[in-house]
Amino acid sequence: MNERIIDKALNDLKIEILRMGSIVEKVIGQSMQALKDRNPDLARTTIDFDPTINALEIRIYEQCIQLLARYQPEAGDLRFITMAMLINNDLERMGDLAVNICERVLELADKPLVKPLIDLPALTELTRWMVTSSLHAYTQQDPVLARSVRTRDDEVDRLRDAIQNELVRIMQAKPDTIDHAIPLLLVARHLERICDHATNIAEDVVYLVEASMVRHQP
Amino acid sequence: MNERIIDKALNDLKIEILRMGSIVEKVIGQSMQALKDRNPDLARTTIDFDPTINALEIRIYEQCIQLLARYQPEAGDLRFITMAMLINNDLERMGDLAVNICERVLELADKPLVKPLIDLPALTELTRWMVTSSLHAYTQQDPVLARSVRTRDDEVDRLRDAIQNELVRIMQAKPDTIDHAIPLLLVARHLERICDHATNIAEDVVYLVEASMVRHQP
Numbered sequence: 365m366n367e368r369i370i371d372k373a374l375n376d377l378k379i380e381i382l383r384m385g386s387i388v389e390k391v392i393g394q395s396m397q398a399l400k401d402r403n404p405d406l407a408r409t410t411i412d413f414d415p416t417i418n419a420l421e422i423r424i425y426e427q428c429i430q431l432l433a434r435y436q437p438e439a440g441d442l443r444f445i446t447m448a449m450l451i452n453n454d455l456e457r458m459g460d461l462a463v464n465i466c467e468r469v470l471e472l473a474d475k476p477l478v479k480p481l482i483d484l485p486a487l488t489e490l491t492r493w494m495v496t497s498s499l500h501a502y503t504q505q506d507p508v509l510a511r512s513v514r515t516r517d518d519e520v521d522r523l524r525d526a527i528q529n530e531l532v533r534i535m536q537a538k539p540d541t542i543d544h545a546i547p548l549l550l551v552a553r554h555l556e557r558i559c560d561h562a563t564n565i566a567e568d569v570v571y572l573v574e575a576s577m578v579r580h581q582p
Numbered sequence: 583m584n585e586r587i588i589d590k591a592l593n594d595l596k597i598e599i600l601r602m603g604s605i606v607e608k609v610i611g612q613s614m615q616a617l618k619d620r621n622p623d624l625a626r627t628t629i630d631f632d633p634t635i636n637a638l639e640i641r642i643y644e645q646c647i648q649l650l651a652r653y654q655p656e657a658g659d660l661r662f663i664t665m666a667m668l669i670n671n672d673l674e675r676m677g678d679l680a681v682n683i684c685e686r687v688l689e690l691a692d693k694p695l696v697k698p699l700i701d702l703p704a705l706t707e708l709t710r711w712m713v714t715s716s717l718h719a720y721t722q723q724d725p726v727l728a729r730s731v732r733t734r735d736d737e738v739d740r741l742r743d744a745i746q747n748e749l750v751r752i753m754q755a756k757p758d759t760i761d762h763a764i765p766l767l768l769v770a771r772h773l774e775r776i777c778d779h780a781t782n783i784a785e786d787v788v789y790l791v792e793a794s795m796v797r798h799q800p
Binding site: 418419426428438439442443449528532536539542543546549553577 | 797
């Protein structure tokens, strides 16, 4: 009987994490769209989601604390709750980074265009995949998918470096693009950090399912 | 009797967090020194600390899980352990950012000097203060000091913006400084993020002592 009560409570927690995840996925998608279309209105609408995400983070955190206090869980249940706390944290920061991308879009709004960058769409697509797959791995408790998210983190770093090098070359050739290139360079960093958080979530999924800690392993 | 056993275990956990904190404080200080002196050797020595910090993060995390499983703590004890988990996470990321600063120092090693920046030493000093004070607030369980750390986060953002604007002006005036200015611009971002994590720790100290959640409040 007691077991069924905690199962219900853990399931409620999972639903909240998935709700948080889908909002964060949405704001990341919108921030990318706002960047692609140079759409400051969409950027502003997306920034407006931030208080919702922040409130959800606090609610999930308090839900975790209550679960720990009320059910004194062990083994798998305990891992589930502590991982929910860490994933909650990562999701909130991913939301912050989507806000950062939108802030860069607002900075870019009144500046002349830099020629389309080769690797920025590739990094955007990879980031979208990392976010969706890490959340999918969590929903499905799928360590295989989680490990494949982790594997692609090096590719993210390579794309970020390629974008940065290309932007430096553009700025050196045409110094009047500096104003515009700097926000794009920061966008590449924001995307990379979103992928880092997706990787953290993937590593937490492996720990959740297999009880083995892959964090910081090559 | 049981109470005394958990007190000992909680104290052991606190000692580990302080140990982690002092290593992270040290690597941040060294990364700043390496930057100031343009010292790639010191940058490399500092990067070598990263595996130690990573191993400590995992050990502390496992210690927290064990404490939760073994003692089924309530109220203040439960807050103490969950905050230790979050602070542990913030400290590890601060260590990563010190490594990032060192990586920028290595990139700068063979590049010509940009003229000394007005606000970079100010941001470096403020970051040092934020890190030391947030850890001191944790050690002393001092919510007054913790709140004062939190208050200065806006100043950090202003300094970062000032540095970025100054660097953009320098690059526009002398495009041959771009190669050197970009790593410095990223250093300002790394320092700002270290301060964000120090602010997180300060907010966790307020929650720990007063059980009131100040995160995301103005």
